[in-house]
Amino acid sequence: MTARGGIDLGGTKIQAVVVGEDHEVLGQARRPTPTTGGPQDVADAMAGALGDAAEAAGVRTKALGGVGAGSPGIVDAGAGTVSGARNLPGWEGTFALGDALSRALGCRVALGNDVQVATDAEFALGVGRAYHSLLGVFWGTGVGGGIVLNDEPWLGRGAAGEIGHVVIERDGLRCPCGRRGCMEAYAGRGALEIRARKLEAKGEKTKLFKLMEEHDRPRLTSGIWARALDQGDKLATSLIDEAIAALGVGVASVVNVLDVEAVVLGGGMGVRFGEPFADRIREAMAPHLFSSDNPPVFEIAALGDLGGAIGAAMLVA
Amino acid sequence: MTARGGIDLGGTKIQAVVVGEDHEVLGQARRPTPTTGGPQDVADAMAGALGDAAEAAGVRTKALGGVGAGSPGIVDAGAGTVSGARNLPGWEGTFALGDALSRALGCRVALGNDVQVATDAEFALGVGRAYHSLLGVFWGTGVGGGIVLNDEPWLGRGAAGEIGHVVIERDGLRCPCGRRGCMEAYAGRGALEIRARKLEAKGEKTKLFKLMEEHDRPRLTSGIWARALDQGDKLATSLIDEAIAALGVGVASVVNVLDVEAVVLGGGMGVRFGEPFADRIREAMAPHLFSSDNPPVFEIAALGDLGGAIGAAMLVA
Structure with a gap:
């Protein structure tokens, strides 16, 4: 199994990691969430953070087995879109975040709800086990x-x-x-x-x-x-x-x-x-x-x- | 399948029914919940209400395939007990309601939480279908x-x-x-x-x-x-x-x-x-x-x- 990427899109900061087979962190990076602009600017910052994490892990984003992104707002995982993310700049409407990240990173991208993926991680790997x-x-x-x-x-x-x-x-x-x-x-x-x-x-x-x-x-x-x-x-x-x-x-x-x-x-x-x-x-x-x-x-x-x-x-x- | 009995123990009234194979009501009766005394008095009123419902249905309680009772408080279905039923007289402690009803009615008795059995009924037979x-x-x-x-x-x-x-x-x-x-x-x-x-x-x-x-x-x-x-x-x-x-x-x-x-x-x-x-x-x-x-x-x-x-x-x- 190859390395995978993960991005947590928060209202204040974007946290990115590259993990290995056992979910161990191989590289990590953080960028502030843009306070102005729109969804494309946020997507750019997300791709940038993941690029930094991949560099820290010594891999290219293209070589990743995939990247998951946890987002606030209404996430349609099937369509790859996020709507009504109120805490993010200019994101009242619907934005194809999956496509935008996939283009920038050169690998497949899956979306999930930020809070639910964090809960799932605690359940699978952390306190919740x-x-x-x-x-x-x-x-x-x-x-x-x-x-x-x-x-x-x-x-x-x-x-x-x-x-x-x-x-x-x-x-x-x-x-x-x-x-x-x-x-x-x-x-x-x-x-x-x-x-x-x-x-x-x-x-x-x-x-x-x-x-x-x-x-x-x-x-x-x-x-x-x-x-x-x-x-x-x-x-x-x-x-x-x-x-x-x-x-x-x-x-x-x-x-x-x-x-x-x-x-x-x-x-x-x-x-x-x-x-x-x-x-x-x-x-x-x-x-x-x-x-x-x-x-x-x-x-x-x-x-x-x-x-x-x-x-x-x-x-x- | 023989007829069965059901008792809903509320803070104000006790509602009893006798039902047939398809949960159709064959007989029903209601008594006020005692406001004084203790758990045994409440159990007596419950047995009385079910006796009335059985009479209305033309069956003897002994002949029922069983009687279920929904109760407030903390219901231990396995032990057949109800504890801390605050809305009922003198019921702060634990009372063996299952045994008391079984003795009075001459058939087996199962207990459940009043609200949950009502929800289950709506789910199986009512709005919730x-x-x-x-x-x-x-x-x-x-x-x-x-x-x-x-x-x-x-x-x-x-x-x-x-x-x-x-x-x-x-x-x-x-x-x-x-x-x-x-x-x-x-x-x-x-x-x-x-x-x-x-x-x-x-x-x-x-x-x-x-x-x-x-x-x-x-x-x-x-x-x-x-x-x-x-x-x-x-x-x-x-x-x-x-x-x-x-x-x-x-x-x-x-x-x-x-x-x-x-x-x-x-x-x-x-x-x-x-x-x-x-x-x-x-x-x-x-x-x-x-x-x-x-x-x-x-x-x-x-x-x-x-x-x-x-x-x-x-x-x-």
Whole structure:
């Protein structure tokens, strides 16, 4: 079996890997997700990241057995298209991402849902190996959910797992999706940045945007949030406290519905903040769990930041 | 195949049926659920109701091929026990309901979860026949959920489907389960009665309790609520309006997670209020559905009030 490629298209960054027969990482690379332009610009950045990963692995992309890409939005794997990827620039419509990548890379390309491939990777190779049912909670630009039941992904009619849009507060904050009170409105990195900007504009003090400029970031990345927390920034602390409370309520609600064996926390924010924050989310869930004496196992994604890209490469295994 | 019995143990009433080979109802009877005493008193009333149904069907309970019973609380079907049935009198602990019924009826007895057997019945015989995935929403004393995915019940680790305890409002109203902000705290008949009593005690005017006495009911049954609404009772109207809004938010959240093909509304309140209220719940869901252009089918349980009992009889089919 030849090497394969995997690309995880996130709202903030594009992570690419080249993996070998046993899913071992032979090379990896990362590029920021374009904030302007359109889907073709994003596809170019994806192909560029995979090219870098292939170079690191010492292979040419043409020689790969295939490349899988995990994308947000509505993924039509059969047609090779992605529609309505709201967190990406100019991607309200439908774009033939599979063809665009295939042309640029010179090999076959398969598409999947970003959150589901990351969940599948954790299920097959990471924390989930020990379980038959799993909820993946991907806390990043948005809050995505991946579901495995009876050892199989549960996709519903193609849109299952939208845990970020579980309502935790009726008539609550406006979510980037346009609705009100969604968990993502309180916890998503994108929503947190919008709130931080508004609160700063209203006169609240914060180091967040100064840190962003100092570190030459186009956005409040999870690293910037972590730095602000380390420096005791009050606004950042209170917003992250609220995000954790929201994750506790929303994830507990989903557990009350699914009663899965394990919850796996991943995503840029989830992986960056790590164990102490996982503990806090676990504590925030406790008061809302119906089977309070039988909570699910709650662990951080074992594959860390690379899980999405490794899971994407599994699409062409 | 001989006739079988089914008993649906609800928080307000016990519904019993005797069914034939094709699940056709040969006899039915109903008794109020005891409000005082303990599990043995409830078991006696269940046996009494099934005896009445058998008499109506012209058979002796001893001659039945078996009796199934759907119960709230934690049902251990193997052990024949029910634990922690909060909506029933003195049933915090564990009671051997299977043995108690078997002794009284002179035939074998199988137990199941009340909501799940009702969902299974709708799936096999009712609205759900056309679908492969289904969410049953049982709006009665509490709000229960039954889940069918890929043509199979999804039970999780035994406690899946607790949709009544999806949080719709952080730090919201106290739920009968002791937690805060659960959908059931706003929509369950039991919670609504507690709220109505408190509001009346604070001086709000309502005909609810007068109607209850006039119709010699021990509780605010769904029929009493319906009468109060018909008479334009302001308090009843505002509480039911809030219940519908809560059901809209909570059921939409669950649909965002599961993306099922169909939602079936059952339970004492759901069946009694019928189509106009189902329309209102459907409308209340709409603003919170993530796949707003692809909502699930939303229908009232085709088996109506008898679905739980018919589903229970399927346990011994």
